[in-house]
Amino acid sequence: MVGDNGNNEIRIGVFLCHCGSNIAGVVDPREIAEYAATLPNVVRSVDTMYACADSGQSLIKEEIQKHNLNRVVVSACSVRMHEPTFRAVVKEAGLNPFLMEMANIREQCTWAHGHHPEEALEKAKSLTAAAVAKARFLTPLDMIKVPVTQKAMVVGGGVAGINAALDLADQGVETILVEKEPTIGGVMAQLNKTFPTMDCSI
Amino acid sequence: MVDASRHPKVDVRTYTEVERVEGFVGNFKAQLREKARFVFEDRCNGCGDCAEVCPIEVPNYFELNIAPRKAIDVAMSQSVPLVYNIDMDSCIECYQCVEACGELDAIDFSMEDKLVWEDIGSIVIATGFNHFDPSAMTEYGYGRFPNVITAMEMERLNNSAGPTGGNLIRPSDGKNPESIAIINCVGSRDKRFNPSCSNFCCMYAIKNAVLLKQAYPDMELSVYYIDIRTPSKGYEEFYDRARKLGIRFIQGRPGLITEDPETQNVFVHSEDRDLGRVTEREYDMVMLNQAAIPQPDADTISSVLNITQSPGGWFMEYHPKLRPLDTPTDGIFLAGACQGPKDIPSSVAQGAGAAARAGRVVHSEEWEIEPTVAVVWEDRCISAEGKKCGVCVRACPYGSILYEEGKAPEIVTAKCHGCGGCVAECPHNAITQLHFTDAQILAQIQTLLADKPEEKILAFRCHWCSYGGADLAGVSHFDYSANERGLRVMCSARMDADFIYEAFRLGAGAVLFSGCHPQDCHYITGQRVGAKRAKRMLKQFERVGMTSGRFRIEWISAAEGDKYARVVNEMQDVLDSIPEEELQEEIEKLQPYMEKRARRMREVPQIEEAASFAEKIALGHGTQDPAST
Numbered sequence: 076m077v078g079d080n081g082n083n084e085i086r087i088g089v090f091l092c093h094c095g096s097n098i099a100g101v102v103d104p105r106e107i108a109e110y111a112a113t114l115p116n117v118v119r120s121v122d123t124m125y126a127c128a129d130s131g132q133s134l135i136k137e138e139i140q141k142h143n144l145n146r147v148v149v150s151a152c153s154v155r156m157h158e159p160t161f162r163a164v165v166k167e168a169g170l171n172p173f174l175m176e177m178a179n180i181r182e183q184c185t186w187a188h189g190h191h192p193e194e195a196l197e198k199a200k201s202l203t204a205a206a207v208a209k210a211r212f213l214t215p216l217d218m219i220k221v222p223v224t225q226k227a228m229v230v231g232g233g234v235a236g237i238n239a240a241l242d243l244a245d246q247g248v249e250t251i252l253v254e255k256e257p258t259i260g261g262v263m264a265q266l267n268k269t270f271p272t273m274d275c276s277i
Numbered sequence: 278m279v280d281a282s283r284h285p286k287v288d289v290r291t292y293t294e295v296e297r298v299e300g301f302v303g304n305f306k307a308q309l310r311e312k313a314r315f316v317f318e319d320r321c322n323g324c325g326d327c328a329e330v331c332p333i334e335v336p337n338y339f340e341l342n343i344a345p346r347k348a349i350d351v352a353m354s355q356s357v358p359l360v361y362n363i364d365m366d367s368c369i370e371c372y373q374c375v376e377a378c379g380e381l382d383a384i385d386f387s388m389e390d391k392l393v394w395e396d397i398g399s400i401v402i403a404t405g406f407n408h409f410d411p412s413a414m415t416e417y418g419y420g421r422f423p424n425v426i427t428a429m430e431m432e433r434l435n436n437s438a439g440p441t442g443g444n445l446i447r448p449s450d451g452k453n454p455e456s457i458a459i460i461n462c463v464g465s466r467d468k469r470f471n472p473s474c475s476n477f478c479c480m481y482a483i484k485n486a487v488l489l490k491q492a493y494p495d496m497e498l499s500v501y502y503i504d505i506r507t508p509s510k511g512y513e514e515f516y517d518r519a520r521k522l523g524i525r526f527i528q529g530r531p532g533l534i535t536e537d538p539e540t541q542n543v544f545v546h547s548e549d550r551d552l553g554r555v556t557e558r559e560y561d562m563v564m565l566n567q568a569a570i571p572q573p574d575a576d577t578i579s580s581v582l583n584i585t586q587s588p589g590g591w592f593m594e595y596h597p598k599l600r601p602l603d604t605p606t607d608g609i610f611l612a613g614a615c616q617g618p619k620d621i622p623s624s625v626a627q628g629a630g631a632a633a634r635a636g637r638v639v640h641s642e643e644w645e646i647e648p649t650v651a652v653v654w655e656d657r658c659i660s661a662e663g664k665k666c667g668v669c670v671r672a673c674p675y676g677s678i679l680y681e682e683g684k685a686p687e688i689v690t691a692k693c694h695g696c697g698g699c700v701a702e703c704p705h706n707a708i709t710q711l712h713f714t715d716a717q718i719l720a721q722i723q724t725l726l727a728d729k730p731e732e733k734i735l736a737f738r739c740h741w742c743s744y745g746g747a748d749l750a751g752v753s754h755f756d757y758s759a760n761e762r763g764l765r766v767m768c769s770a771r772m773d774a775d776f777i778y779e780a781f782r783l784g785a786g787a788v789l790f791s792g793c794h795p796q797d798c799h800y801i802t803g804q805r806v807g808a809k810r811a812k813r814m815l816k817q818f819e820r821v822g823m824t825s826g827r828f829r830i831e832w833i834s835a836a837e838g839d840k841y842a843r844v845v846n847e848m849q850d851v852l853d854s855i856p857e858e859e860l861q862e863e864i865e866k867l868q869p870y871m872e873k874r875a876r877r878m879r880e881v882p883q884i885e886e887a888a889s890f891a892e893k894i895a896l897g898h899g900t901q902d903p904a905s906t
């Protein structure tokens with residue numbers, strides 16, 4: 076399989092985050108890093124205090140460039156938290172953002188298994204290895220770009236829809252306001268004076 | 278209202294409905310039905326001469342049917358546009374209106390509904406809410422006692438633009454009422470009808486009481502409530518003002534309303550928390566604050582636009598905190614009460630917000646979509662060989678697969694949301710999902726089960742809900758079995774049967790199949806596709822003698838961290854309850870079955886390579902010398 080940066084060989088870099096004591100307070104990230112270094116295709120395996128901080132991000136970028144890495148595994152927190160962050164980091168280093176894979180060893184490991192550090196360590200290694208396993212098969216992907224029709228449609232001509240349509244129109248957007256009744260206005264048009272201002276509602 | 282009709286860039290289409298929407302973000306095609314008005318919009322000047330001569334009266338929806346309109350009429354004098362329309366169901370075709378219209382010649386009896394297509398870049402849905410019909414609550418006598426009216430009827434009766442010109446009269450005898458009871462939470466916060474709070478009725482109860490008190494200072498006004506909810510800015514102060522005006526607030530939910538058949542006065546029977554007893558008080562009139570409910574056609578709209586609904590039927594936002602105005606369908610946004618009851622200030626704010634969100638799309642030259650989409654391998658598809666299939670088409674919640682018999686299906690990439698349903702459903706592994714390929718997922722499965730698989734609980738979780746639930750379990754520090762090994766796909770639809778067979782073939786102790794609750798599914802019906810498959814497998818496993826609980830299906834939302842932890846622990850209990858040798862025996866006994874079932878998996882490219890990786894790395898047995906760290 077061909078790497079993104081011209082290599083014919085898969086070169087994976089694994090980054091183990093301490094997350095202060097959030098991870099390192101339960102398992103030793105260095106131990107996981109040492110283990111990860113033994114996995115096929117892993118050419119670099121390093122730990123860092125905070126992978127998401129500036130220092131951690133710079134480290135990842137430097138390592139990518141220095142060691143010609145073409146896949147990155149960040150073993151840290153939840154993808155729901157930092158996948159966009161690390162995708163951006165590898166992109167800045169010249170790699171395709173989809174060549175990054177995360178292992179969640181914080182929310183789904185050390186935070187849940189804080190009282191069982193040995194089992195947590197074994198699980199963290201296993202989750203990291205699984206991310207490496209997936210990373211070997213990652214392929215560069217491009218965002219799909221589609222053209223855009225510069226016209227909007229608002230369905231429903233109550234107070235919410237009228238305001239949305241007017242705002243879109245004021246932004247210069249041609250807007251169709253679709254209302255199923257013979258008049259716009261919605262419920263508000265039927266009301267007497269309205270709170271909080273107690274003025275007439277139309 | 279008028280601003281909208283005057284704005285050169287707003288094209289107001291009233292009496293129009295959305296029939297169909299096709300396409301995808303930036304490239305929607307909407308089919309609109311412009312219903313026949315029988316009056317030309319560009320000729321009618323709103324003079325009303327036609328209605329004057331029309332002999333037919335029908336109930337006016339705008340006046341909640343408490344006042345009439347003519348067969349040819351407008352909803353109200355401030356209608357926008359001020360164009361008349363004929364109610365053909367009641368019109369007797371006497372053509373007097375045509376005559377009255379005269380030279381303007383605005384009336385055309387031959388008009389028909391028109392279907393038009395429009396190209397649209399982004400859509401805002403703002404279809405609002407509807408009112409609960411209190412006649413369902415027989416204890417309140419609405420519909421039987423003329424002096425029991427709804428809040429909406431009150432809005433029209435006590436309104437200078439309303440049918441009585443603002444003179445508030447009792448329906449039974451036309452007299453001005455001297456006392457009115459206002460009852461909150463009618464059909465709201467009531468398990469029989471709508472368990473949730475309707476958000477704005479407390480405030481309009483206070484509003485109407487204040488307006489009535491100002492107009493009729495001697496009127497006796499009582500508001501019956503469970504709790505008064507006034508959380509927005511200035512609302513509590515408004516409540517305070519109402520109390521100072523002498524409006525009586527009685528904490529208690531009325532259980533019964535009766536009527537004096539003679540005077541047609543009404544009696545409200547209710548607990549009064551302050552007095553600590555049940556009271557019966559007499560009023561001239563009662564106003565019921567009916568619950569706000571979803572529009573009756575909300576289901577249709579959600580299926581036409583491919584969006585989802587929350588349990589109560591309101592349209593569902595992408596994320597309640599982080600993306601409250603987006604829907605799961607890219608390019609479609611929500612504003613106002615259609616997403617859940619909200620008052621005018623919030624509806625206006627959402628309208629502005631949704632316009633900004635929709636504007637982001639239409640102002641872009643191009644729009645970027647995540648490339649984690651489905652891709653077809655033509656040479657594996659049996660349809661391309663001329664055999665009947667099309668299984669994939671039925672799995673797709675977005676209609677993004679174009680299928681013609683005798684050909685491989687074509688996936689409209691921009692419409693594909695990447696649930697992976699078609700990928701998992703295709704019986705011939707002829708479709709893959711980028712970034713979630715079979716090889717990638719299999720490599721994870723193999724690796725997670727490389728060491729002592731019989732002790733492991735392999736957990737498939739969908740990205741949106743169950744992965745979030747697992748995160749929350751950690752965030753909350755719920756201790757669950759560390760034998761759990763999780764892996765993530767976007768939707769339970771992607772959880773391929775082969776993955777599960779493969780996991781058991783490898784000797785997994787237990788497998789969890791976990792996704793969103795059906796109503797939370799981020800891919801409309803993806804969860805259902807996954808659920809159907811999982812249930813089928815559960816039955817198969819039962820039949821072949823797998824200990825119950827080793828394969829488990831659970832729907833866990835991102836808010837259910839406790840449930841995630843509990844489910845994993847219960848699965849651990851199941852494993853603990855089987856003696857080691859027995860489990861080993863069962864695994865071995867079932868292996869040939871799993872092997873046979875998972876056979877197709879082996880035909881997928883890269884699978885062998887994925888498996889060999891796992892073999893090499895069985896925990897602690899890395900094959901490489903440690904790289905310098």
Ligand SMILES: Cc1cc2nc3c(=O)[nH]c(=O)nc-3n(C[C@H](O)[C@H](O)[C@H](O)COP(=O)(O)OP(=O)(O)OC[C@H]3O[C@@H](n4cnc5c(N)ncnc54)[C@H](O)[C@@H]3O)c2cc1C
Binds near residue numbers: 256269404484621
């Ligand atoms: C009795 C009462 C008193 C109230 N008093 C106040 C008050 O004093 N102050 C306050 O802030 N709020 C008040 N409210 C709340 C207020 O009515 C809502 O906040 C507001 O109407 C919500 O606006 P909307 O545009 O979201 O929905 P709506 O007003 O319901 O408008 C929705 C519009 O969409 C149209 N529509 C629906 N379906 C379709 C479709 N399929 N295709 C095309 N068009 C469609 C409808 O015909 C309607 O015109 C009151 C509510 C009630 C019931």
Ligand code: SF4
Binds near residue numbers: 461473475478
């Ligand atoms: S807003 Fe007040 S009256 Fe309306 S349902 Fe909620 S608590 Fe009841």
Ligand code: SF4
Binds near residue numbers: 650673692693696698
């Ligand atoms: S089923 Fe899912 S993955 Fe397949 S084409 Fe439809 S949206 Fe895409």
Ligand code: SF4
Binds near residue numbers: 708
């Ligand atoms: S399900 Fe698979 S084999 Fe059947 S038509 Fe779709 S791609 Fe072809």
